[in-house]
Structure formats: C-alpha cells, structure tokens
Amino acid sequence: MPQRVKSTHADALFGALANPTRRDILDLLLSGAQTVQVIAERFDMARPSVSEHLKVLKDAGLVSEERQGRHRYYAIDPVPLYEVQTWLSPYERFWRDRMGDLGRTLDEMPED
Amino acid sequence: MGTDLTRIELDQFYPHPPAKVWRALTEPALMATWLMTAEDFAPRVGQRFTFRARPVAATGFSGTVACEVLEADEPKRLSYSWNDAGRDDPLGWLVTWELLPEGRGTRVLFTHSGFDPDSPTAQLSRTIMGSGWPRILTNLESALT
Numbered sequence: 001m002p003q004r005v006k007s008t009h010a011d012a013l014f015g016a017l018a019n020p021t022r023r024d025i026l027d028l029l030l031s032g033a034q035t036v037q038v039i040a041e042r043f044d045m046a047r048p049s050v051s052e053h054l055k056v057l058k059d060a061g062l063v064s065e066e067r068q069g070r071h072r073y074y075a076i077d078p079v080p081l082y083e084v085q086t087w088l089s090p091y092e093r094f095w096r097d098r099m100g101d102l103g104r105t106l107d108e109m110p111e112d
Numbered sequence: 113m114g115t116d117l118t119r120i121e122l123d124q125f126y127p128h129p130p131a132k133v134w135r136a137l138t139e140p141a142l143m144a145t146w147l148m149t150a151e152d153f154a155p156r157v158g159q160r161f162t163f164r165a166r167p168v169a170a171t172g173f174s175g176t177v178a179c180e181v182l183e184a185d186e187p188k189r190l191s192y193s194w195n196d197a198g199r200d201d202p203l204g205w206l207v208t209w210e211l212l213p214e215g216r217g218t219r220v221l222f223t224h225s226g227f228d229p230d231s232p233t234a235q236l237s238r239t240i241m242g243s244g245w246p247r248i249l250t251n252l253e254s255a256l257t
Contacts, residue, residue, distance in 0.1 A: 091120055095224060099124045101146035102220075105136050106128045 013080055016060035021045075022053050026062065026076055033066070033075035119225035127217040134187035137209055148177075155184040162197060174198020179207075187211055194224075 016022055025039060034042075040050045054074055057063035061080045066073050126133055136142045138155040153161040163177040176197035183191040194205035203226065210221040 091224060092122075095120060095122055095222060098147055099122060099220070099222065102133075102136060103124070103126055105142055105146040106126050106132060109128075109132060109136065109142070111132070 012060045013062070016056050016062055019053070019056075022057055025050075025053055025057065029063065029074060029076040033073040035071050035073055039074070119223055122222040124220050124222070125214060125217055126220060129216065130187040130211045130213050130218045133211055133218045133220060134190075137190055138184075138186075153181075155181060155186065155190060157181055157184055161192075182206070183208070194226075 021043065024043060028034060028039060028042060036047050036050050036054065039045075039054075040047045043050070054063060054065075057074075058065060062077055063074050064077045066075065136146065138153070140150045140153050143150050143153065148163040148165050151162045151164065153159065159181040161179050161181070163179065165175055165177060174196055178195045178197040179192040181190070181192050183189055189208070189210050191206060191208040194207050195202045205224060205226040208221075208223040208225070210223075212219040212221065
C-alpha cells in the first residue's frame, strides 16, 4: 500500500476545507473582505474561535490579511481554490462531459 | 451528489427511447463518438475489454482502462468494472448505467462507485463536493469574471 507524503501543501489545503465553519467563512468572504468582528457576529462565534479558523485558512493560503487603519480585514485568496477544483472534480467533469456528448450522439443517430 | 461518499451519481434525461440509448452505450462505433475507443467490447457478462484514453501524468493514469462487463440487461442496465491497466493494485471502480423509460424518452442514471472509502483524501474530496462546495466555486467564478 503506497504511503502518501504527509504535511504537503495539499494536506494543509484540504485540512482547512474539511471544516464546515471554515467553508462558511470562505463563503461569507466571497462577498467582500471582512473583519474578525463581523465574521464572529455573523456566525455567533467567539472572536478567538474565529481568529483560530482564520489562522488555519491563512496558513493554507486561502485567506489573506490586510490592515486598514485600526482594523484588519480578511479577504479570500482564490488561487488555491482553483488548485482544489482542478484536483477534485475531474471525475464529475469527465462524466458530465461524456453524458453531454452521449446526448449529441443520440440526436445524430437515425431512428430505429 | 448523494450522501454516499464513495460514488458519483448523475441523472440525465434524453428524448430518445431506451433501445436507442442502449445502442449508443453498447455499440463500439457509437461508444467512440461520446465515450472512448473500446476494444473487444460486447454487452455480455464476463466480457473483458479496454478503453483507450490519453495518459494523465499528474495522476499516474496509464491511458488504458481495463474493464469487465458485470451486468448486461438490455435495454435496462449495464455495468462494468473500471481499473487502470497500468496499475498493479486495482482501483475497484464500478460504472453503472441504468435506463428508465420516461414518456417518449429515457432517464439515464449513471453511477461511478468504488472510490476508496479508506483513503482520507478521496473521502474528503467526496465530503467537499457534497456540501455546497460546487456552489462556492460557482460563486467564485462569477465573482472573478
């Protein structure tokens, strides 16, 4: 049984995404950068918990941090998400494409 | 995507009768137009055949899929095993086509099952796909264009 290399960038990425709260945070950040406070209020969570989730997301390269005046804003960084997308969905995409092509084949076949 | 984390399920309606869909699924000349080039295929239980595809270096895929027909119930149900011919350890994947008559057409239920439930990465990918992840990506794409 081949062993995978542990602690790769992909592991950090998947580890970060495996948590539903962190996916919710990413979803929220899609509509724009937010402060820890706004995120905490939105999910009814303590700010330290939010900070902890944000740290995991930052370490995975999914979220970047920017200071504006007194506030720190967290924004989504899409690049690793494209990595995940190309890594995760080839099978679904493959079969969806094939089923689309099957429809075209059927349309072009003469009736029995 | 269902809650079973070991399979992909797709559901597609075609405005063509099951007999015609069955031909497209089982005649090699037709299979080649929408799926892949199949060698030695026949819709007969126990028939071994191969699909030729392009090798994918990133995933270690050899380019040849080794299959065996496991069910062939014309024009209702076809299933075959699906393994990478270039690997010693079988993937153990199973592809199933189920044809249900619906009005003047056919509803095709497709299943690709057997994703290793003991592989954490594979399992995680199922989890992510099945829990709003595609929606996030769709939102992301529209946000970026």
